[in-house]
Amino acid sequence: MFADISFPISSYQVFTYKVPDELINRLSIGMRVKVPLGSRIIRGIIVDLKKSTNFSGSIKSIKEMIDDQPVLDKNLWELIKWLSKYYNCPIGVAAKAVLPNNLSTKYELKTQLYVKAINQDKLVLNHAKTQKSVYTYLQSIQSLIPVNSLKDHCSNPNDICKQLHSKGFVELVNQPVLPNLSGISFDPIHKDIQFTKDQSSALKNIFSAINSNMFQSFLLHGVTGSGKTEIYIEAARHVVSKNKTVIILLPEIALTPQIAGRFKAVFGESVALWHSKLSQSARAWTWKKICLGEYKVVIGARSSIFSPLKNLGLVIVDEEQEDSYKQDSPAPRYHARDVALIRGKINKATVLLASATPSLESYYNSTIKKIKYINLPERFSGAYPKVHIVDMINESKESNKYGEIFSRLLLEKMKDRLSNGQQIILLHNRRGFAPAIRCDDCGEIYLCNHCKVSLTYHRLGKFLQCHFCNQIKNKLPEICGECNSYNIRLSGTGTQKIEDLLSNEFPNASIARLDTDVAKSGENITKILQNFSNKKIDILLGTQMIAKGLDFANATLVGIINADTGLYLPDYRAGEKVFQLIYQSAGRAGRGDSPGEVVIQSYNPDNTVIKSAAQLNLKKYYDICLNERKSLDYPPFSWIVKFEVRGAKKDSVENSIKIISDGIKDMPKGIEKLGPSYCYREKLKDQYRMQIVFKSKKEFDPVGSRLHKFYNSLIINSKINASSNPRLIVDVNPTSLL
Numbered sequence: 001m002f003a004d005i006s007f008p009i010s011s012y013q014v015f016t017y018k019v020p021d022e023l024i025n026r027l028s029i030g031m032r033v034k035v036p037l038g039s040r041i042i043r044g045i046i047v048d049l050k051k052s053t054n055f056s057g058s059i060k061s062i063k064e065m066i067d068d069q070p071v072l073d074k075n076l077w078e079l080i081k082w083l084s085k086y087y088n089c090p091i092g093v094a095a096k097a098v099l100p101n102n103l104s105t106k107y108e109l110k111t112q113l114y115v116k117a118i119n120q121d122k123l124v125l126n127h128a129k130t131q132k133s134v135y136t137y138l139q140s141i142q143s144l145i146p147v148n149s150l151k152d153h154c155s156n157p158n159d160i161c162k163q164l165h166s167k168g169f170v171e172l173v174n175q176p177v178l179p180n181l182s183g184i185s186f187d188p189i190h191k192d193i194q195f196t197k198d199q200s201s202a203l204k205n206i207f208s209a210i211n212s213n214m215f216q217s218f219l220l221h222g223v224t225g226s227g228k229t230e231i232y233i234e235a236a237r238h239v240v241s242k243n244k245t246v247i248i249l250l251p252e253i254a255l256t257p258q259i260a261g262r263f264k265a266v267f268g269e270s271v272a273l274w275h276s277k278l279s280q281s282a283r284a285w286t287w288k289k290i291c292l293g294e295y296k297v298v299i300g301a302r303s304s305i306f307s308p309l310k311n312l313g314l315v316i317v318d319e320e321q322e323d324s325y326k327q328d329s330p331a332p333r334y335h336a337r338d339v340a341l342i343r344g345k346i347n348k349a350t351v352l353l354a355s356a357t358p359s360l361e362s363y364y365n366s367t368i369k370k371i372k373y374i375n376l377p378e379r380f381s382g383a384y385p386k387v388h389i390v391d392m393i394n395e396s397k398e399s400n401k402y403g404e405i406f407s408r409l410l411l412e413k414m415k416d417r418l419s420n421g422q423q424i425i426l427l428h429n430r431r432g433f434a435p436a437i438r439c440d441d442c443g444e445i446y447l448c449n450h451c452k453v454s455l456t457y458h459r460l461g462k463f464l465q466c467h468f469c470n471q472i473k474n475k476l477p478e479i480c481g482e483c484n485s486y487n488i489r490l491s492g493t494g495t496q497k498i499e500d501l502l503s504n505e506f507p508n509a510s511i512a513r514l515d516t517d518v519a520k521s522g523e524n525i526t527k528i529l530q531n532f533s534n535k536k537i538d539i540l541l542g543t544q545m546i547a548k549g550l551d552f553a554n555a556t557l558v559g560i561i562n563a564d565t566g567l568y569l570p571d572y573r574a575g576e577k578v579f580q581l582i583y584q585s586a587g588r589a590g591r592g593d594s595p596g597e598v599v600i601q602s603y604n605p606d607n608t609v610i611k612s613a614a615q616l617n618l619k620k621y622y623d624i625c626l627n628e629r630k631s632l633d634y635p636p637f638s639w640i641v642k643f644e645v646r647g648a649k650k651d652s653v654e655n656s657i658k659i660i661s662d663g664i665k666d667m668p669k670g671i672e673k674l675g676p677s678y679c680y681r682e683k684l685k686d687q688y689r690m691q692i693v694f695k696s697k698k699e700f701d702p703v704g705s706r707l708h709k710f711y712n713s714l715i716i717n718s719k720i721n722a723s724s725n726p727r728l729i730v731d732v733n734p735t736s737l738l
Helices: 074-086 091-098 129-141 147-152 157-166 197-212 228-241 257-270 280-291 302-306 336-347 360-367 392-399 408-419 495-505 522-533 574-586 608-614 618-632 650-662 705-718
Strands: 002-006 015-018 032-037 040-050 111-117 170-176 216-222 245-249 271-274 297-300 312-318 350-355 372-376 386-391 423-427 436-439 456-458 463-465 488-491 511-514 539-542 555-560 597-602 638-647 671-684 687-697 727-732
Touching: 002 032, 002 091, 015 032, 040 091, 074 091, 074 336, 091 302, 111 129, 111 147, 111 157, 129 157, 147 157, 157 170, 197 216, 197 228, 197 350, 197 372, 216 228, 216 360, 228 245, 228 257, 228 312, 228 350, 245 302, 245 336, 257 271, 257 297, 271 280, 297 302, 302 336, 312 336, 336 350, 360 372, 360 618, 386 392, 386 408, 386 608, 392 597, 408 423, 408 555, 408 597, 423 574, 495 511, 495 539, 511 522, 555 574, 574 597, 574 608, 574 618, 597 608, 608 618, 638 650, 638 705, 650 671, 650 687, 650 705, 671 705, 687 705, 705 727
Parallel strands: 216 350, 216 372, 245 297, 245 312, 271 297, 312 350, 386 597, 423 539, 423 555, 511 539, 555 597
Antiparallel strands: 002 015, 002 040, 032 040, 111 170, 436 488, 456 463, 638 687, 638 727, 671 687
């Protein structure tokens, strides 16, 4: 018998191996094995088993089984094949994304030695003072405790306990140690819910789809505070009652503890959490339990879409517009939302895409009936917040104060909220203290040596850091490297600087900052959010991390410090992303009984994006945006793929991308080429970056097959790929052209 095996390498080829006699009746498609490849022994996955082969050369044998059961069923294998084809990567690389190497169905829990005192009428330990001391302590405990917890009582607890055990004074027991399966703290959140008319109608449609046992997809477009989480829970409850399973994707699970907490309260121990904060042992244990069918609901970030759940009935993608669902590196560069739709098709499951600010693609697909539309137009808690726009240019003129961070209106509203015991959320999408170091004489900006971007000054630790490669410089420049001037200053404003200003303005207020500098671990994030929920924090300041998914009834004021951030980036999605951020941030205000207010500070208050977001008028802005996209042939009216060439030498990158560009002889009808040109951030992590963007009109290419065929032939003919130097990165449906 022979097995075709795929590997996580940059090869589209599968390799044939002989199955040893002792494994003939034990192997199945979807199992992982160890085999020789060249001079190495590496892991691969069985993609086919056959009795004979046409290969006439020497055939090596499989060395070892890794799994005692398939880690892939036929549906997941179909998904891997689709990933490989659609995202243009070797099938073994696609399989690696689904099956990380460290996972195993054979994983067993580690054990830990526990000890307990056995009562003795007569204790004879006169010449062993340490043993006597430990034994006396154990008698006072009268329960099993870990042996290593006795380190405060003796220097060698293992030896002491073994000596006591040999004399019959203690019992020693090896017990399995269950890993921390959350990595993040979640308190079960219980709520009694009375569904609105809109929610009941939405659930009726979703239940009907689930009961049909056929693939159906929905866009659940619910305004902020409309009760989307309640829809998730009831839909999941319905699926589980039919002995089916559920995947819930969250853009960042640590930032949405309330959703995880609600599901824990309803489904208890049948909920598995899957995210980057899990330890290796917890991942292995959770994976095994999912394979064994012990979990009905999996909640997690983008890779959760590959969970090996059996009998999948429902996939929910919360905040489906979020860029964090897109895998940037390594390949496959998939979008979890799109993978969710394909997995739903393969498994004949219902897929629910949900957001208050859906992606323009999903919104458009709902208008052309490609996906069913469910609307929740009313807030669960009642009224929308009142929104104020502050023109910061006029503010400077009227106040005679230039460069102020807080407008008079925002300060007035903040003082009012604090005096009434209410809470405030402030958004500023720039972390650090100052985003740039600038020479006032010549204008030179201090750049990262490895990336052509400015270094950000961090007050805590007094260092400069690149937010792309994380390079750190511990010393501020004293003199300009271009003109030798000493007139160097910190430029711009980050969250750390705003935190200082808030402390000076409101010395009696409790202030917390939440950005990626603070949120090094999931525990830090949830601690801050729990403290805010428990009213231990008055003002929560943060980057876009705080804009979505949070529900705090006592937060009645949201301030957006600079709504223009990101608005003029040279990317066709820039306006859409700024609109979504402002709209979502505004939705954090007034979610309880008290009315909410939002103060938006902008230097461009008449900009369509700012005005539409301030009016909370999504349809108006999306219709404008769709008309612009259609006139320029950008998604959702076209398919798009980005060829990016990266290399350490600038001239080599330029030559390589020229070879690709010159290799295009005839451009197929409906396909347009943009570039080649340098990327907006032309150098990152010592790699120069150039790109060509291809757009294919859906009018001529309804499913994108013409574009796929075109760029595949281009790759083959140019002989520049992911393994060459410089290397080619192919990004299908990129979320950014920066």
